[in-house]
Amino acid sequence: MCGIVGLFLKQPKLEPELGALLSQMLDIMCDRGPDSAGFAVYGAGTPGFVKLTLRGPAGTDFAALGDKIGHPVIARDTHGVMSVPVAEETTVRAALARLAPEVRVVGAGTRMELYKEVGLPADVAKRFELETMSGTHAIGHTRMATESAVTTAGAHPFSTGPDQCLVHNGSLSNHAGVRRLLAREGLEVTTENDSEVAAAYLTYRMRGGDSLGEALEHSLGDLDGFYTFVVGTESGFGVLRDPIACKPAVMAETYDYVAFASEYRALAGLPGIETARVFEPEPAKVYFWDRAA
Amino acid sequence: MNLSLKPEAAEGETLVDLATTPLRALNGALHKLAADTNQTLWTVANPAGRHAIAAGLDAPITVEIDGPVGYYCAGMNKQARVIVHGNAGVGVAENMMSGFVHVKGDASQAAGATAHGGLLIIDGNASARCGISMKGIDIVVKGSIGHMSAFMAQAGTLTVLGDAGEALGDSLYEARLFVRGSVASLGADCIEKEMREEHKALLASKLEAAGLLGEVDISEFRRYGSARTLYHFHVDNVSSY
Numbered sequence: 001m002c003g004i005v006g007l008f009l010k011q012p013k014l015e016p017e018l019g020a021l022l023s024q025m026l027d028i029m030c031d032r033g034p035d036s037a038g039f040a041v042y043g044a045g046t047p048g049f050v051k052l053t054l055r056g057p058a059g060t061d062f063a064a065l066g067d068k069i070g071h072p073v074i075a076r077d078t079h080g081v082m083s084v085p086v087a088e089e090t091t092v093r094a095a096l097a098r099l100a101p102e103v104r105v106v107g108a109g110t111r112m113e114l115y116k117e118v119g120l121p122a123d124v125a126k127r128f129e130l131e132t133m134s135g136t137h138a139i140g141h142t143r144m145a146t147e148s149a150v151t152t153a154g155a156h157p158f159s160t161g162p163d164q165c166l167v168h169n170g171s172l173s174n175h176a177g178v179r180r181l182l183a184r185e186g187l188e189v190t191t192e193n194d195s196e197v198a199a200a201y202l203t204y205r206m207r208g209g210d211s212l213g214e215a216l217e218h219s220l221g222d223l224d225g226f227y228t229f230v231v232g233t234e235s236g237f238g239v240l241r242d243p244i245a246c247k248p249a250v251m252a253e254t255y256d257y258v259a260f261a262s263e264y265r266a267l268a269g270l271p272g273i274e275t276a277r278v279f280e281p282e283p284a285k286v287y288f289w290d291r292a293a
Numbered sequence: 294m295n296l297s298l299k300p301e302a303a304e305g306e307t308l309v310d311l312a313t314t315p316l317r318a319l320n321g322a323l324h325k326l327a328a329d330t331n332q333t334l335w336t337v338a339n340p341a342g343r344h345a346i347a348a349g350l351d352a353p354i355t356v357e358i359d360g361p362v363g364y365y366c367a368g369m370n371k372q373a374r375v376i377v378h379g380n381a382g383v384g385v386a387e388n389m390m391s392g393f394v395h396v397k398g399d400a401s402q403a404a405g406a407t408a409h410g411g412l413l414i415i416d417g418n419a420s421a422r423c424g425i426s427m428k429g430i431d432i433v434v435k436g437s438i439g440h441m442s443a444f445m446a447q448a449g450t451l452t453v454l455g456d457a458g459e460a461l462g463d464s465l466y467e468a469r470l471f472v473r474g475s476v477a478s479l480g481a482d483c484i485e486k487e488m489r490e491e492h493k494a495l496l497a498s499k500l501e502a503a504g505l506l507g508e509v510d511i512s513e514f515r516r517y518g519s520a521r522t523l524y525h526f527h528v529d530n531v532s533s534y
Contacts, residue, residue, distance in 0.1 A: 244421075244440075244441075245402070245420070245421050245439070245440075248382075248383060248401070248402075250382075250401070263342060263363060263364075263382065264342035264361055264363060264380065264382060265341060265342040265343065265344075265363055267342070268341035268342050268361070269341075278361070278380055278398075278399075279399070280399070280401055280420050282439075283421065283439075283440065
């Protein structure tokens with residue numbers, strides 16, 4: 001069992017409150033996944049710059065690391081975000097690997113920042129000050145591990161491409177085979193986790209020209225097992241459930257937002273929920289919203 | 294226990310606000326009610342999708358829930374009338390024995406699962422596995438139902454005014470299924486059966502119980518039931534088990 005929450009704002013009005021809203025949704029899903037938690041927030045971006053989300057061991061001195069690399073790091077607990085010119089990304093990644101091999105780049109993109117840790121989701125959200133974050137959309141996950149160990153690396157979301165992230169409730173049965181396919185295609189899956197394979201599969205499809213919606217459509221044929229996926233891209237937000245609909249999902253849509261949760265309880269505190277269109281996403285049907293559209 | 298009584302509460306009416314009263318206090322109070330209780334009308338405010346609201350009741354009372362509920366609302370119900378003014382989560386009225394449950398919105402998966410008796414009415418749609426393993430309940434869905442509904446359904450009736458999803462009535466026993474709209478596909482051993490006068494009368498009685506008699510045309514419904522070929526092991530059916 002895991003818990004998923006997601007919020008995609010259609011209007012700018014609620015953008016300053018995005019983190020606060022997601023945080024209370026995540027808190028309520030603690031009892032679906034008390035092992036660990038994580039979230040991705042699509043906030044402000046600077047054209048020509050890429051944001052690298054870094055994760056280090058407890059006590060990592062991100063300020064000193066930023067000085068050494070030459071780009072400041074905004075630190076939040078075990079994570080830090082460094083904004084670097086796109087042209088310098090490769091050099092910076094190489095410098096990071098050389099100067100701080102214990103620090104990993106867990107997410108990269110124009111707008112996405114990604115945080116995850118082991119611990120009670122409510123505590124994880126507090127440690128990273130999720131409440132204070134703003135943005136256009138965000139996805140969160142509370143984990144009760146089944147397919148791989150309870151580690152920070154095994155927590156969701158998984159990001160395998162720029163501004164792309166995925167959270168998953170369920171378990172995939174053919175992830176080993178898909179992992180081999182992706183390896184042949186040059187996509188590295190860094191953990192033993194089945195959900196990271198799903199994320200990398202979508203990256204693989206989108207790299208080949210699929211839209212997020214098309215990539216989700218293809219995963220219906222290629223990914224086997226139980227899943228409810230919620231996926232984020234720079235401008236989009238997608239939802240897919242397996243054809244059996246093993247894992248719960250409920251959505252709410254208003255003029256202002258589209259929200260996703262594993263259980264209605266997590267939606268109950270959203271503004272205007274009383275008059276929202278509340279519905280259960282159908283199995284094997286791709287749902288997809290895009291701000292650019 | 295903090296069961297807040299509003300001044301305008303009618304005699305015998307108890308108002309419980311779940312924003313301030315723990316759910317266990319509500320359910321505990323409901324479980325204590327005797328068959329001859331005077332507290333026959335309960336109104337529950339701010340359910341906020343909580344799970345197991347009004348589960349395990351066994352008294353001739355009415356519980357009106359003012360908003361959406363989570364999992365297993367009115368599960369195992371006996372005697373009571375439970376009305377949900379909102380959507381219901383997974384397993385509403387699961388294993389109901391008797392009584393009446395009315396969901397004014399949509400119901401999630403496994404509505405009325407394994408239930409032995411009583412009447413469940415869903416004004417909106419019910420999603421997958423509606424009436425799975427039902428054992429005597431009458432279910433009336435005014436909207437449509439999802440896939441694998443009435444899977445291994447043993448007894449009772451499932452009446453659907455809208456459409457049915459894939460694999461309706463898979464491995465069905467003796468439950469009777471009436472669908473007015475389309476059926477995406479029938480499950481193993483489920484077949485369409487002739488709608489004789491006795492079945493029209495049965496359907497009419499269920500529609501009447503749901504307050505729908507005269508509002509829908511009985512001749513628009515089709516009946517589905519078990520072909521009874523999977524009851525006992527037969528080697529020719531091995532791929533269907």
